[in-house]
Amino acid sequence: MSETLSGSTPAERAGEAGPAPVTTPAAGTTMAAGSASPHRGGDLLYYALHNKKLVFGVSLEALLVLVAILGPIIAPHNMTDYFASNQPPSAQHWLGTDNLGHDLFAEVVSGMRVSYLVGAIGALCAAFVGMALGFTAGWRGGMLDEILQMITNIVVMMPALVLLIVIGAYLKTRGITFEGTFIGLITWPWVARAVRAQTFTLKSREFVDLARLSGKRGFSIVVREIAPNMASYLFLVVVLLFGSSMLLAANFDFLGLGPTTGTSLGNIMNQSTLWSALQLHYWWWFLPPGLLLTGMVAALLIANVGLDEVFNPKLREQ
Amino acid sequence: MSLKVENLSVAYRMRAGDCCPVDGVTFTVADGEIMGLAGESGCGKSTLGNSLIFMEGRMKLLGGRVVLDRQELPIADFRAMQPLRMTKVSLVPQYAMNALSPTRRISKLTTDLLRSHGVREDSVLEEMKRRLRLIGLGPDVLSKYSFELSGGMRQRVTIILSTLLNPSLLIADEVTSALDVSTQRAVGEMLMEFRDRGFVKSVIAITHDLSILAQIADTITVMYAGRLAEKADAGTVVKAPLHPYTQMLLASLPEVGLRHDQTTLTGIPGRPPSLVSPPSGCRFAGRCPFARAQCAQAPPFEEVAPGHRVACWKVSRGWPEGGRV
Amino acid sequence: MSTLQIDQVSKLFRASAGGGLTPALRGVSFDIGQGEVVTLIGESGSGKTTLGKIILRLTAASSGKVMFEGDDISVFSGKRLREYYRHVQGVFQDPFSSYNPIYRADRVFELIRGVYFPHTGQRAWDAKIESALLAVALNPGDVLGKYPHQLSGGQQQRLLIARALLLDVKLLVADEIISMLDASTRVDILNLLIGLKRSGLAILFVTHDLSLGHYVSDRTIILRRGAIVEMGDTIKVFSHPQHPYTRDLLAAVPELHKKWQPAAGGAAIPPDDVDVLTAAAPARAGHGQAPGPAGTDRPPQPMAMLEPPPLVEYEKDHFVAAAES
Numbered sequence: 001m002s003e004t005l006s007g008s009t010p011a012e013r014a015g016e017a018g019p020a021p022v023t024t025p026a027a028g029t030t031m032a033a034g035s036a037s038p039h040r041g042g043d044l045l046y047y048a049l050h051n052k053k054l055v056f057g058v059s060l061e062a063l064l065v066l067v068a069i070l071g072p073i074i075a076p077h078n079m080t081d082y083f084a085s086n087q088p089p090s091a092q093h094w095l096g097t098d099n100l101g102h103d104l105f106a107e108v109v110s111g112m113r114v115s116y117l118v119g120a121i122g123a124l125c126a127a128f129v130g131m132a133l134g135f136t137a138g139w140r141g142g143m144l145d146e147i148l149q150m151i152t153n154i155v156v157m158m159p160a161l162v163l164l165i166v167i168g169a170y171l172k173t174r175g176i177t178f179e180g181t182f183i184g185l186i187t188w189p190w191v192a193r194a195v196r197a198q199t200f201t202l203k204s205r206e207f208v209d210l211a212r213l214s215g216k217r218g219f220s221i222v223v224r225e226i227a228p229n230m231a232s233y234l235f236l237v238v239v240l241l242f243g244s245s246m247l248l249a250a251n252f253d254f255l256g257l258g259p260t261t262g263t264s265l266g267n268i269m270n271q272s273t274l275w276s277a278l279q280l281h282y283w284w285w286f287l288p289p290g291l292l293l294t295g296m297v298a299a300l301l302i303a304n305v306g307l308d309e310v311f312n313p314k315l316r317e318q
Numbered sequence: 319m320s321l322k323v324e325n326l327s328v329a330y331r332m333r334a335g336d337c338c339p340v341d342g343v344t345f346t347v348a349d350g351e352i353m354g355l356a357g358e359s360g361c362g363k364s365t366l367g368n369s370l371i372f373m374e375g376r377m378k379l380l381g382g383r384v385v386l387d388r389q390e391l392p393i394a395d396f397r398a399m400q401p402l403r404m405t406k407v408s409l410v411p412q413y414a415m416n417a418l419s420p421t422r423r424i425s426k427l428t429t430d431l432l433r434s435h436g437v438r439e440d441s442v443l444e445e446m447k448r449r450l451r452l453i454g455l456g457p458d459v460l461s462k463y464s465f466e467l468s469g470g471m472r473q474r475v476t477i478i479l480s481t482l483l484n485p486s487l488l489i490a491d492e493v494t495s496a497l498d499v500s501t502q503r504a505v506g507e508m509l510m511e512f513r514d515r516g517f518v519k520s521v522i523a524i525t526h527d528l529s530i531l532a533q534i535a536d537t538i539t540v541m542y543a544g545r546l547a548e549k550a551d552a553g554t555v556v557k558a559p560l561h562p563y564t565q566m567l568l569a570s571l572p573e574v575g576l577r578h579d580q581t582t583l584t585g586i587p588g589r590p591p592s593l594v595s596p597p598s599g600c601r602f603a604g605r606c607p608f609a610r611a612q613c614a615q616a617p618p619f620e621e622v623a624p625g626h627r628v629a630c631w632k633v634s635r636g637w638p639e640g641g642r643v
Numbered sequence: 644m645s646t647l648q649i650d651q652v653s654k655l656f657r658a659s660a661g662g663g664l665t666p667a668l669r670g671v672s673f674d675i676g677q678g679e680v681v682t683l684i685g686e687s688g689s690g691k692t693t694l695g696k697i698i699l700r701l702t703a704a705s706s707g708k709v710m711f712e713g714d715d716i717s718v719f720s721g722k723r724l725r726e727y728y729r730h731v732q733g734v735f736q737d738p739f740s741s742y743n744p745i746y747r748a749d750r751v752f753e754l755i756r757g758v759y760f761p762h763t764g765q766r767a768w769d770a771k772i773e774s775a776l777l778a779v780a781l782n783p784g785d786v787l788g789k790y791p792h793q794l795s796g797g798q799q800q801r802l803l804i805a806r807a808l809l810l811d812v813k814l815l816v817a818d819e820i821i822s823m824l825d826a827s828t829r830v831d832i833l834n835l836l837i838g839l840k841r842s843g844l845a846i847l848f849v850t851h852d853l854s855l856g857h858y859v860s861d862r863t864i865i866l867r868r869g870a871i872v873e874m875g876d877t878i879k880v881f882s883h884p885q886h887p888y889t890r891d892l893l894a895a896v897p898e899l900h901k902k903w904q905p906a907a908g909g910a911a912i913p914p915d916d917v918d919v920l921t922a923a924a925p926a927r928a929g930h931g932q933a934p935g936p937a938g939t940d941r942p943p944q945p946m947a948m949l950e951p952p953p954l955v956e957y958e959k960d961h962f963v964a965a966a967e968s
Contacts, residue, residue, distance in 0.1 A: 527897070
């Protein structure tokens with residue numbers, strides 16, 4: 001630690017080596033010589049628990065997830081039962097009723113579940129495809145990279161909405177899985193590009209050379225050497241994908257292209273617009289789903305910013 | 319006296335605790351003197367140099383004062399130091415060659431710098447061209463972007479920028495480290511030339527490389543674990559060092575002319591102490607072959623011969639050579 | 644039969660903007676015998692690191708051949724390549740970068756276990772590691788189980804050398820392996836390499852530091868702009884250098900006990916960077932019209948003129964190339 005000449009200030013070298021992929025970790029710590037160096041996990045946990053954005057975001061999201069899980073169980077009425085229509089919120093119907101007389105609270109909490117599910121499916125699908133293609137393109141480079149880049153560009157250019165309308169026209173029903181998968185298959189390009197760029201950077205690091213000198217082959221190096229160094233980045237990417245999938249799903253649902261089976265927050269808002277809730281001042285129909293959706297996505301994004309600060313020492317405030 | 323540093327102590331705030339890479343340091347640098355500040359990584363030399371001009375967020379002044387040209391430097395006050403930076407004290411930081419913004423031409427960087435100090439550019443730009451010519455670079459350097467210049471050229475351009483306003487004190491932090499041998503010589507000679515021509519009054523050259531200091535420095539100060547170990551003229555430090563650390567350090571340097579089958583060089587066993595919880599007493603005692611019970615007390619940095627100061631009990635008490643008693 | 648034979652190896656890189664090609668290596672040829680330490684000395688842009696990477700099969704030569712014990716290494720793949728790595732290994736400049744920071748340091752041993760020691764039992768494996776660590780003067784208790792950032796630079800480098808020793812290395816490519824270490828530990832690593840040489844290991848020691856080269860090596864090769872300018876027995880090359888570049892380099896080396904001498908021609912020796920064919924410069928080796936690097940009027944040259952001048956035998960085991968303009 002004391003013997004390396006890289007960097008001059010002790011603070012730079014004092015273990016400020018977060019797993020952020022593009023920063024070169026400082027070469028050891030003089031200050032900790034002789035004393036036990038805190039394990040990286042413990043360090044991260046400390047910063048995580050003290051980061052206001054992360055704590056706020058995670059708490060809010062946890063609360064909303066709890067509502068989504070427990071909501072349909074504790075809801076006093078079923079989503080499919082009929083009551084008096086267009087009732088404002090009351091002790092009986094916490095969020096009022098819609099034009100058909102369904103209890104809106106039951107609808108909304110079910111809708112939250114669907115929105116979360118679609119978001120999760122979309123995120124996982126995009127992450128899987130994007131990472132597979134990104135790592136391959138980044139590691140191999142050359143002609144394979146060129147081809148994959150072309151494919152990526154084509155997918156980016158395709159108008160998603162038009163595609164959804166056309167495909168939707170040929171399907172009898174659209175389910176949650178379909179919507180999630182579709183979203184995954186149109187959002188993977190930016191994941192692939194980001195992963196590819198990071199892979200290029202990490203590929204030229206000396207520990208990758210050392211792995212090659214140890215007789216390791218490409219797949220093994222990507223999975224065991226490169227990907228774990230991007231772990232924090234990949235995690236952030238998945239969180240961001242989750243949020244954007246939910247938002248994209250809500251967009252599609254609002255336009256009437258959402259799942260025909262089941263109800264989602266976007267669907268509810270779509271229905272409210274179709275039945276002129278805005279003009280008729282039935283605010284309890286469109287406001288709660290909109291606010292909840294905003295909260296679900298915003299909490300994730302705020303937590304993401306906080307998480308970025310936790311992982312990347314350079315973003316931390318003093 | 320051009321620069322006087324009295325009992326300076328600077329700490330770094332870290333999660334592991336406060337560490338003190340500069341602990342009660344006292345020295346002077348005369349007008350026209352190039353003082354070499356030598357030591358290995360982690361000894362605090364860069365912190366010391368930087369603290370004289372710019373106290374970074376985590377740095378904290380614990381005590382001591384700095385007087386330059388009979389004027390006290392308010393080093394702990396960022397804003398008060400602002401008018402003094404570049405005009406009285408200037409810094410060439412480590413890896414300065416990477417500090418030039420790649421999106422602006424050198425001439426634009428220069429005019430930005432001058433404007434921020436309220437100096438009229440025209441006369442100074444002429445001076446800049448003159449200085450570039452002095453070191454063998456043409457005026458077309460000004461119209462280039464930094465990535466069009468090689469590492470050595472960038473380093474020298476950065477030194478010119480830092481000394482453009484003729485500061486009294488230049489702190490050069492590892493300016494020859496990442497350079498080729500021939501460029502090192504050019505940079506070293508450039509520092510000496512600038513001092514000879516009065517572009518800077520005094521220079522503190524921070525480096526780990528004693529052989530460069532033997533070429534360019536008038537005096538050499540050796541630092542170890544946050545404290546000064548030895549200070550004397552360059553010639554004395556290199557030919558007749560008194561502090562055991564300096565002696566062992568010099569004995570570990572390969573020189574052209576030495577071969578392994580004739581002389582075996584040896585390094586210094588062990589490692590410097592942690593600066594978060596340093597040992598009380600002499601910090602080199604753990605690795606010193608001459609250490610005795612007395613070394614549990616910190617030796618004072620005192621003058622043992624005219625112009626030669628050492629912090630070592632063996633030297634001030636006159637213990638014989640030959641290891642432990 | 645010599646361990647490694649480099650035969651007219653050249654490497655061309657595509658310059659980033661436009662279609663020009665930069666020659667990183669031009670027609671380099673030399674041999675490394677068994678148990679021989681050969682030092683490759685060059686400044687930045689000389690191509691020395693590129694040559695190291697070509698030998699380690701981390702990049703491919705554009706032309707020419709590298710033969711290991713008579714076999715052309717460029718055709719190795721799969722099993723044969725892994726066999727090659729059993730005998731030829733590398734250690735690089737930045738010790739910390741060679742470790743994957745998220746794993747423990749001794750994982751570098753585990754990396755080679757699966758491929759090279761698939762049938763070794765745990766106890767035999769632990770014994771092997773222990774003896775390798777002792778061979779590099781490391782205490783197993785100090786380094787096993789630790790993360791790379793918990794080890795010092797010297798320990799990190801020794802661990803990497805120990806890893807190479809676990810295999811059956813016949814040639815070690817050591818690329819600036821001590822330039823990032825402190826002076827007091829450099830010599831210990833050098834002495835370690837010398838000890839290994841005495842037990843039969845051939846070493847290609849790549850460095851820019853002439854004094855290190857002189858201390859350890861049997862033969863020295865001076866590389867400049869991708870071509871060999873002088874090579875031969877170390878003592879002969881250093882004591883009567885024939886090529887002007889070698890003389891300039893030796894004159895620029897800072898020494899502890901001798902000041903820089905003024906250049907033989909009277910004028911200050913310009914550092915190489917003022918007049919160079921590096922990839923960063925806009926000058927193109929093809930048919931570009933871009934001007935030369937700042938400060939020179941050097942026009943780009945057609946490819947044919949970049950053929951390196953042939954080496955002439957000056958005395959036994961001492962070859963010099965004609966001076967390039």
